[in-house]
Amino acid sequence: MNVSLTCSDLFFAWPDGDVLFDGLSFALGPVRSGLVGRNGAGKSTLLRLVAGRLTPQRGSIRVTGELGYLPQDLTLDTALRVDAALGIDGVRQAITAIEQGDASERNFARVGDDWDVEERAEALLGRLGLGAIGLDRHVGELSGGETILLGLAAELLRRPDVLLLDEPTNNLDLRARRHLYDAVDAFRGALLIVSHDRELLDRVDQIGDLRKGDLTWYGGNLTAYEQAVAVEQEAAERMLRTAESDVRKQKRDLIEARMKMDRRRAAGQRAFESGSVSKMAAGALKRSAQVSAGKHLDLHSGRLDAAQEALAEAEEKVHDDDHIRVDLPDTNVPAGRIVLRLEDHALPTGLRATVEIRGPERIALVGPNGAGKSTLLHAVTGEALPLVPYRLLPQRLDLLRDELSIVENLALLAPGADNNERRARLARFLFRGRAADQPVRTLSGGERFRATLAALLLAEPPPQLLMLDEPTNNLDLASVDQLRDALASYRGALLIASHDVPFLREIGITRWLAIEGDELAEIDAL
Template sequence: MYTPAFLTCSRLTFQWPDGTPVFEGLDLTFPVGRTGLVGLNGSGKSTLLRLLAGELTPAAGLVRSGGDLGYLPQDTVLDTAVRVDEALGVATARRALHAVEAGTATEEDFTAVGDDWDVEERARAVLDSLGLEHVGLDRTVGEVSGGETVLLHLAALLLRRPGVLLLDEPTNNLDRRTRERLYAAVESFPGILLVVSHDRELLDRVDQIADLREGGVRWYGGNLTAYEEALAVEQEAAQRLLRTAEADVRRQRRDLGDARTKIAVRARMGRRAQASGGIPRIVAGAKKRSAQEAAGKHRIMHEERLKEARERLGEAASRVREDEEVRIDLPHTAVPPGREVLTARGLRLRYGAEVGGLAVYGPQRIALTGPNGAGKSTLLRTIAGQLAPLAGEVDVRVPARYLPQRLDVLDDGLSVAENVARLAPGADNNTVRARLARFLFRGARADRPVGTLSGGERLRATLAAVLLAEPAPQLLLLDEPTNNLDLASARQLAGALGSYEGALVVVSHDVPFLRELGITRWLCLDGGLRETGAL
């Protein structure tokens, strides 16, 4: 029996074991079509997907869905030892079908096949549609690349013909070709699709944006570009309203001050008149009481107006988003134009990648692209001195720092400030904290253990530690730096790196991010290293 697709949550309440609230009484209904769920790191996007998928249990409220529900989590992992048909969930039906075709079928085999006589054709068609034409059903998962593993998991979900599909950062670590296949799958999905992503190109393919902020959701029609345009108009209006409210508070405060001054002057004049004996005491008392009553009403009126103005100011301020920007001013990272910072000759990497020669000059901004498994991360690790090449040599002539995909250069048990101090032993505590403030770690934020940070916060902390290290890096190697970052954090990163004055080599498949960085040189590693035009 066909069940129409629907996905709702009502009065959804959830908090972490330490009591930190995430959602309280959240009501949502997701429409048929493609929805992009956006919000700052730590706002609860992945948590909401896990609640909708049933992987987390809410403290209160209900989640209801119609049609089969498929969920693709971040960092999806499949057992490398299992066969592809097992990963797709069609192995039992395939074996039964082969038994029927061979004339050795049992009753259990016919039951296993059911009505799914075209199971192999369907599995093959889904794999082909995702660009996995070369992946045989009898191969093992360990024989496909990491990016192809994500598509393989997606293929398993699509074979179930779900009415609802939840995707959490599905393009992380996918090369350009694999991303295009995933984009096509998203665009052709017929049911309810909810995707959390920082990938601008993916979010420009959705029908509506759900903006998760402070435990609530606001809906915007259209894709990411339309959402950002609408948000810019909203914020411009909010800023105007804020300026008006601030001016009103100043005016009401001034009027209240004037009223108090007038009341005080009248009181002094009354006392002088009474003291001079020009007014009978009974008349003076009546005038005094009347003046006090009028003055009280006047003062109360102005105090109420000031209170109302402050309330309007608070409401106006709440509509203005305070998405702060990371600021970097590191003059010691500057490299003179044309100075050679890195040379490599006859370079052959582990796992077989051939690089040959490479020269990097300051302050070049290099994008290193290529398919998954080509050796891009291996090349960065070789330049950073973490891996020895199979052949050739690398000569790094300036201080260099490497920011790995896993962001595992920090000690989770130490605070942000302690981690930075560890890499900059010559800087005193005040200097460390002043520098950290530029990365938005102020006061108690700098004392938080790294293990408690969100993805975006961890990226900022790692970037701070790398850039504030001594000596200051004049060559920066970044490996997929926008993975797991929300859109605001990705913009912060691009803005921060915009003021970095050293040489930069970035591995990324995020083309809009690379363009925002102002890349001056594009390299592709695919069998060998070659210059390419801008993507």
């Protein structure tokens, strides 16, 4: 396999001294590779290092050929024209000048071999679903999803040999995602994708698991990776149980060895005091017993040290991707009870919505970006339309007060519970002990999401209607799993706006609603 990207002995630490990578090395060929790991593991940082946006303190990065990079936080100047955003405005101007008679050497040099650049750009935009935007329009006229696809088009137009994509499907609607999937399938260079999008990661050839500064590669797509990790974890947990048992045995053996030594010492002392042996003989016996006992204790101590080392190695191999396990019986809604009713409800977007939600239904709300999904959810809560206690988890996780701890925030939402009860509830959401005392401002993105979800589900009164707005955006795979666990315990009605179809299928959606134009319509399952 030809090597397209090589990273050797990378060392990178943040200014505060926090070391992210120490000796990281890997090589990639012209295949599609997915990169997964917990939030904060350094996935985006690694892409920024490869792209040259950050500089490692040690090590080297070598890229064969042209490099393309689409960052997660892509921003384009809204005043730019589309051709400028694509990087072809200068070539277009030179071609136009030549066609109008200015056959200067400078114009020909500017065009080079790119005489067909306009046709290639328009064809590429068409393949990405942007055929209607035109090269002369301005970026400010595009939606957020169209801007991301335009950024991808700019990178693809340069014909990169290595392409880095950081969470490329975030904020893309279903139609835009499918265009991006097609672009990924068609790419023939080395592709490295950071993503939590299951459908996208099931299209790659290998998965890299970034964990504690180390990168482990697994052949196959995300499904194959999860199966391989499950087998590894079963073996690791068996090894851990064996190591724990051996440590307990070696501790018992060491205690028994010490007790035997103490009994022998006491017996020798009694024999000397009774006069049955001489002082010289007693001394010789004592010295011999001490040497023998010392060797025996050293043997058992060495075995205990070895067992503890084996235990530490076994613990390292067991992943700490804990799962939420929580029972929420107070959220239960009888099957026939109406929790929300909208009748020809008008929204500022022009949408007119008619819908009725009964009992513990699980409803997906889908539609293109800008159709009004978020507007509908906020209108429902803003006008207090639900007929039962409800909560909304918005895209912006700004419900908790940054200066307060997690448990203090929960106290505001569940004042009837005592502190011990609140802590016990938070422990089920993996905020155990001191973790519940962390100020919200110090939490990672995944932790903030989990804290906000815990606060909403544990609030008083318990919500019997839970509305979620694009909940899987910016979550790593472990956090998505934790959200799925929490929703499996939830017994109320769910209304979820999302483009993440695999996630929606996994949580058991019972009804699908789509915003089509200015109407809300029921559709078949996606």
